[in-house]
Amino acid sequence: MSYLEYQVKYVPSGFRKLLYLNWPIFFLVSAVCGAGFLMLYSVAGGSMDPWARPQMQRFGLGMVLMLIVGLVPIWFWRNMAVLAYAVALILLGLVEVIGVERNGSQRWLDLGPMDLQPSELMKISLVMLLAAYYDWLPLDKVSRPLWIVIPLILIAIPAFLVLRQPDLGTTLLLVMGGGAVLFLAGVHWAYFASVIAAAIGLVTAVFTSRGTPWQLLQDYQYARIDTFLDPSKDPLGAGYHIMQAKIAFGSGGWTGRGYMQGTQSRLNFLPEKETDFIFTTLAEEFGFLGASTLLLLYALIILFCIASAMTNKDRFASLLTLGVAVTFFLYFAVNMAMVTGLAPVVGVPLPLVSYGGSAMLVLMIGFGLVQSAHVHKPR
Amino acid sequence: MKRGSKETETSARRISRRALFLGASQLAVVGVLGWRMRALQVEQGDIYRSLAERNRIDIELLPPDRGLIYDVNGVILAENEQFYNITITREDAGDVDAVLAKLARLIPITEEQIARAREELDKVRGDIRVTVAERVPWDDVSRVVVNAPALPGVTAELGLSRLYPQETDMAHVVGYVGPVSDYDLSRIDDQDPLLRIPRFQIGKTMIENKLERVLRGKAGTLEVEKNAAGSVMRELSRSEGEPGSDVQLTVDARLQNYVQARLGEESAAAVVIDLEDGDIAAIGSAPSFDPNLFVRGISQADWDALNERDKDPREHHRPLAAKTVQGAYPxxxxxxxxxxxxxxxxxxxxxxxTVRCLGQMDVSDVRFHCWKRGGHGNMNLHESLKQSCDVYYYDIGQRVGIDKIAAMARRLGLGERHDLPMSAITTGIAPDKDWKRRERGEDWRIGDTVNASIGQGYVLASPLQLAVMTARIATGRSVSPRLVLSIDGVEQPSGAGEDMGLNENHLRRIRASMFDVSNHRRGTAYRTRIVAEGMQMAGKTGTSQVRRITAEERAQGVWRNEDLPWHRRDHALYVGFAPYENPKYAVAIVVEHGGGGSAAAAPIARDIMLQALHGGTPPLSAYPSADRSRIEEQQRRLDLRDIRPGRTADRA
Structure with missing residues (x-):
């Protein structure tokens, strides 16, 4: 498919495409990454190593990738969707076989200079494939049960593989991200309503069955839920990280304790301070002003993506843009909810800020796709 | 596939609708997150700020040096010893078994120690130090330090502990310290945070216990910043504590050493009081024990041995008891x-x-015997004391009455709890009519007076009380014992006492009689006299029954102590003072089940007195010539410690 399908008035070409990039997104993404460098420098105790320098190098690489991906026409990427999904799936399967194990879970592939986390790759690939699927599927078939089963399987296979690693956070992100694309594509409300109702019913059943002979979870699993709901009950055990994260977060106050002055992170009270819990350090050192500013940056990225998607008549392009935006949103929303004690600790990094090569590069590629969609918008 | 523009429009509209809905939901989530951040940081910020402060600042206590204890000449009786423990942490060690095996090849540690450390390591958090070997000699410590790279997680940890260099000599005076126990905490009302330090040592008995507050000192504090692992990042502030006060005792370690050696394995007690200030020059109880055993944590075998678990209770010599103040004897x-x-x-x-002694006296149908079966004949005060006639005292005791005897006993320091910083001091009993009614619910009977008049029946006194009594008789002053000479160089109140207001003539007669006990041919302690001019001793022997002699036994004549089992033999006692002309020391000896006072107690008293007067081993010329070869042998046999004054005695 090409522009011929639309009534196109103008197509940018060559380096003129640069003028048509979604520059607000470009700068917002850069700003968020900049905040990440600041924090990685801080949690290393005022040092570029071991985190800030590699993160900057990856950012540089990511920027180049984003521009390259962004300048390549969007239909090329639509044609690549199946291949990308297949590659990501094969890599996920490889993780199962030859993956590197860290902290009790097998998520990485050893690629020499860096470790690749295929589950990150799958997040974007899945969104691409689903967008391509709904681009291909005639509108009147969207809500037919048979045509819903296919995308559900496409979501379920990688979700199952990731869950086996085990990586509950990424699994949830895959399922919710995929579900969001289905929703955007126009699948009937009733499906989502029934899924939500079933989820609520299941949660209720889990809680009401507790203590009865037919209780659905093991006692230790209930204990974990208890700890999440009230971490102060077990401040030195399982609730420790949640409690310490909340202390770090809260102690920031309005304006924070000052850059590199956060005692909680400086003194190692925080778990995973360079990855999942980096937001607590930011909140501790820059306070509510800093934390809400970062939240605002994230929200603006989402808004610009939505705006771009709504002005794009190409079905694949707008679904892809929205899908990347939702994936990105799920990342930071789950992470922030997690470190502020609103959600259980499931191991989701803060996008573009947390230390981690795969996530950074994959997100940059994702934004590259958003740029491509924006640049090659039918005008 | 070519898509119609109508379909494209429919699709775009539908996506836009859903995108708006999803965007709104996302915005709502962002709002919730923002609201949550505000709640944590703005509304509850102060709470979390204070929690963070507490998180990172920890106040550690710096235990103060415990005060030292010196003898009268500055000889150290209790000091603080530094030692090293070898510890290991699981986290740093990695392969614990391999590291322990390497350690065992380097320094001597037993299988048992390894097993114990292994077991403890499994129980505690990974970063907690577990002690593998305690009180490791310096050679082994240096071997561990040199090999540190090969022994990850192994460290030599400096510890501070109490050391009693006089070992058994001072166990019953200085006592000992030990780690604070839950029992201690429940018993004492002491809010001192030092007590919460694991393994902090506090006084358990005697001086260590009674002068705990003086000796302990005050804790210093160290404010440190810690990370989550509990490792100290840096010191924020440090305030030095106050070391405990040094305590100087009146006891002379050399004399005490002699006393303990002389008492040997007898179950006995000896008290020597300096008459000038009531200073206790020696206060020994035998058998004794090594207090260092308790400081280090006593083994079950040692504990059983000290409690004489394997012996017939009737044969118990009670090494843990300080008989000088805890034992009450007739x-x-x-x-x-x-x-x-x-x-x-x-x-x-x-x-x-005079009173005529026929060897017995009948008082209200009960026959009371004199120790001499044939009787002493006519006895006046002087002769009755010298020869220790019982009948004389049966007679005058009834005439003066028990209440006045008891009053005199109390004036002389019996039945009174002399408040020394020692544990479980007995009050003894100076019985009178009120006492019996109060304690026994019975009326006093005349026979009780007869018994009491010769120090039997209800009368009970500790060796310390007997020494005080002797001191008061020798000086006419109400001498009270003093054990602590000075605390931090400040001299404690003297025990010299006031004149008791007793008739000096009466006292002089008593003393003269006591002189003859030791120095007259017919005196009961004549054989154990001191012949050195100007050192002669005055005293009184005592032999107290621990059982009633049956009429049958008396008829058969079977009450020779040697024929009886140990626990039924008489207690042997001796009290005395010397030199007679110018008294300097009073002494009291009790030998449990020792037999006769003149045979078992008086010789010990004489030897101790001579040692005290000479300030060392006396010349043989101080002894009667008949004894000299035996005394020489005895002096050679006694294994005395070489004790030299540590620092100049700073008597204020």
Missing amino acids: PGSTFKMVTALAALEDGVVEPEE
Whole structure:
């Protein structure tokens, strides 16, 4: 498919495409990454190593990738969707076989200079494939049960593989991200309503069955839920990280304790301070002003993506843009909810800020796709 | 596939609708997150800020150096010893078994120690130090330090502990320290945070216990910043504590050493009081024990041995008991000075008045015997004391009455709890009619007076009390014992005492009689006299029954102590003072089940007194010539410690 399908008035070409990039997104993404460098420098105790320098190098690489991906026409990427999904799936399967194990879970592939986390790759690939699927599927078939089963399987296979690693956070992100694309594509409300109702019913059943002979979870699993709901009950055990994260977060106050002055992170009270819990350090050192500013940056990225998607008549392009935006949103929303004690600790990094090569590069590629969609918008 | 523009429009509209809905939901989530951040940081910020402060700042206590204890000449009785423990942490060690095996090849540690450390390591958090070997000699410590790279997680940890260099000599005076126990915490009302330090040592008995607050000192504090692992990042502030006060005792370590050696394995006690200030020069109880055993944590075998688990209870010598102040014995004939003084002061008896001793006396149908079966004949005060005639005292005791005897006993320091910083001091008993009614619910009977008049029956006194009694008789002053000479160089109140207001003539007569006990051919302690000019001793022997002698036994004549089992033999006692002309020391000896006072107690008293007067081993010329070869042998046999004054005695 090409522009011929639309009534196109103008197509940018060559380096003129640069003028048509979604520059607000470009700068917002850069700003968020900049905040990440600041924090990685801080949690290393005022040092570029071991985190800030590699993160900057990856950012540089990511920027180049984003521009390259962004300048390549969007239909090329639509044609690549199946291949990308297949590659990501094969890599996920490889993780199962030859993956590197860290902290009790097998998520990485050893690629020499860096470790690749295929589950990150799958997040974007899945969104691409689903967008391509709904681009291909005639509108009147969207809500037919048979045509819903296919995308559900496409979501379920990688979700199952990731869950086996085990990586509950990424699994949830895959399922919710995929579900969001289905929703955007126009699948009937009733499906989502029934899924939500079933989820609520299941949660209720889990809680009401507790203590009865037919209780659905093991006692230790209930204990974990208890700890999440009230971490102060077990401040030195399982609730420790949640409690310490909340202390770090809260102690920031309005304006924070000052850059590199956060005692909680400086003194190692925080778990995973360079990855999942980096937001607590930011909140501790820059306070509510800093934390809400970062939240605002994230929200603006989402808004610009939505705006771009709504002005794009190409079905694949707008679904892809929205899908990347939702994936990105799920990342930071789950992470922030997690470190502020609103959600259980499931191991989701803060996008573009947390230390981690795969996530950074994959997100940059994702934004590259958003740029491509924006640049090659039918005008 | 070519898509119609109508379909494209529919699709775009539908996506836009859903995108708006999803965007709104996302915005709502962002709002919730923002609201949550505000709640944590703005509304509850202060709470979390204070929690963070507490998180990172930890106040550590710096235990103060415990005060030292010196003898009268500055000899160290209790000091603080630094030592090293070898510890290991699981986290740093990695392969614990391999590291322990390497350690065992390097320094001598037993299989048991390894097993114990292994077991403890499994129980504690990974970063907690577990002690593998305690009190490791310096050679082994240096070997561990040198090999540190090969022994990850192994460290030599400096510890501070109490050391008693005089070992068994001072166990019953200085006592010992030990780690604070839950029992201690429940018993004492002490909020000192030091007590919460694991393994902090506090005084358990005697001086260590009674002067705990003086010796302990005050804790210093160290404010440190810690990370989550509990490792100290840096010191924020440090305030030095105050070391405990040094304590100087009146006891002379060399004399004490002699006393303990001389008492040997007898179950016995000896107290020597300096008459000038009531200073206790020696206060020994035998058998004794090594207090260092308790500091280090006593082994079950040692504990069983000290409690004589394997012995017949009747044979118990009770090494853990300080018999000097805890033992209450019938004073026997050493009590006769009390009865005599009471009668003289009351005026019911004149010194030259005689009582005829026929070897027995019947009082209200009960027959009371004199120790001498044939009787002493006519006895006046002087002769009755010298020869220790019982019948004389049966007679004057009844005439003066028990209440006055008891009053005199109390004036002389019996039945009174002399408040020394020692544990479980007995009050003894100076019985009177009120006492019996109060304690026994019975009326006093005349036979009780007869028994009491020779220090039997209800009368009980500790060796310390007997020494005080002797000191008061020797000086006429209400001498009270003093054990602590100074605390931090500040001299404690003297125990010299006031004149008791007793008739000096009466006292002089008693003393003269006591002189003859030791120095007259017919005196009961003549064989154990001191012949050195100007050092002669005055005293009184005592032999107190621990059982009733049946009429049958008396008829058969079977009450020779040697024929009886140990626990039924008489207690042997001796009290005395010397030099007679210018008294310097009073001494009291009790040998449990030792037999006769003149045979078992008096020789010990004489040897100790000579040692005290000479300030060391006396020349043989101080002894009667008949004894000299035996004494020489004895002096050679006694294994005395080489004790030299540590620092100049700073007597204020």
